[in-house]
Amino acid sequence: MENSTVSFYFNLTMFVNIGHYRYPVFVFCLLLYSFILSANLVIIVVISRERTLHEPMYAFIALLSVNSLYGSTGFFPRFLMDLLSDTHLISRHACFTQIYVIYTYASYEMTILGIIAYDRYVAICHPLHYHRKMNNKTVRKLAALAWICPAFGIMALISLSVWLPLCGNEIQKIFCANWNVVKLSCVNTLVNNIYGLLLTICTVFFPLCYVLYTYLRILMVCWKSSAEFKGKVFQSCLPHVVTFVIYSITGFCDIALSRYNIEEINPFVAVILSLEFVVIPPVLNPLVYGLKLPEIRRHILRLLTWYKIIK
Template structure:
């Protein structure tokens, strides 16, 4: 880095979250690789099941496919770099790489919330307005709802990253296992007013989607209390969604609590767990929740497994 007026032009960041892990790097590498392979396996299996089976080409399953893609996208921004760092004696990341990693990881995490809001709206229309479902959820509207989470998130975080890239930094030490936009902002020795404004806009954006989810389920529950048939449909198709929502909400709440109130007094191991838990649990549990709870997906996956097994035996 080059120095000028007590500020610096940072070209590399040092990641200090690895300090206590390097003594057991072989164990952490094995567990991380196993976890990443499991994430790829369960998400790709669910995506292929939905894509290959025309009976599953319905809005609910297409949005679920979108949720799995989001999980793969975010973990790709973390796991390969993390595995390389465990094999290396020096844990560093370039300035551009840091901004990119932050963009990918947090785009994925926030896209999960928006996709779950879209899925809540879909379930509301399916259960509360069943006769209007196909006229409301047209192909054009489904296409818009597929792209909406990604376009909105990419626009929001692109602005945040561009604003962050304009900051003068007075340090290059990131106390985490990966890059986060808020940690780069903390290193700034120039005004961060613009970053705070875009941060508040982002918070408002997600509060609106959380309120949409709450309103959708308030209508759903009120409607289901009046009908046994609707109650059964709610339990079959909405319970997996609620479990996924709880899964993502708890994980992101931990990340938010850590980013805002994390203390250096906490052990490094606990800080590391808080930092990565939203990259471990939602990407693994979401496909498993839907794969086990939704009958059609479970039947299709079992069918594919049986057919694959028979083909292997015949060969």
């Protein structure tokens, strides 16, 4: 075992790659964060106010927006401060807190998208049983399951990492990530690796396979249906498919980046790949659902019209 170095701080080294661009990046990211807050809040307010939107699918869409606010707030305030700072040190406590927030945000996103896929599957493949299977009690159970299970899984992951003796404090990222901390360990991390792999399979690949399975079944039903039915299914499912594909790509990029040697990648590209995971889904989710689903779009326009009249 190497001599471990005791440090109460981690150094986020990737901010060096931003260099003189940090002020334009700060302004851009501040505007982006403001848009994420306002757009997702509009989705939440519209769905909560309008009784016609008090249905399972819209409740889960509102959960996606809540999760976007949660993940963005766990990332942007600290990131904006670091952009204007000359030093990029983060305490161990703050680092593991950030890991917990960002990792639970990622897990929640995947589980909620999986639940939306189940909702669409029941609505399209078993329409006569939809209201029985997707009643208020079931919706509450699924929502609780989507939040509670990942929270305990990530908590166990961090518990395995927090006690590791470390031989360094430099994290090659713009935010704290569990694998980057584990790589600093002076001891064998086989247990951390195995548990991390199992957690990734449970929170990423199981929902991924399930979503693919549900849409395969939906396609089989649509294949034998009328053009009008196909149009309704397309309108209902397209936002979810777009959201799921975008999130899967950004999530894969982040996982690949954490396992790859950052020094072999263009610094600017590395920063972009690090940012997209926590930026693109919260930005696109309200746009996709707000613009593609006519029920939400209509109520948003009505809310904006009412606001203009009051103003």
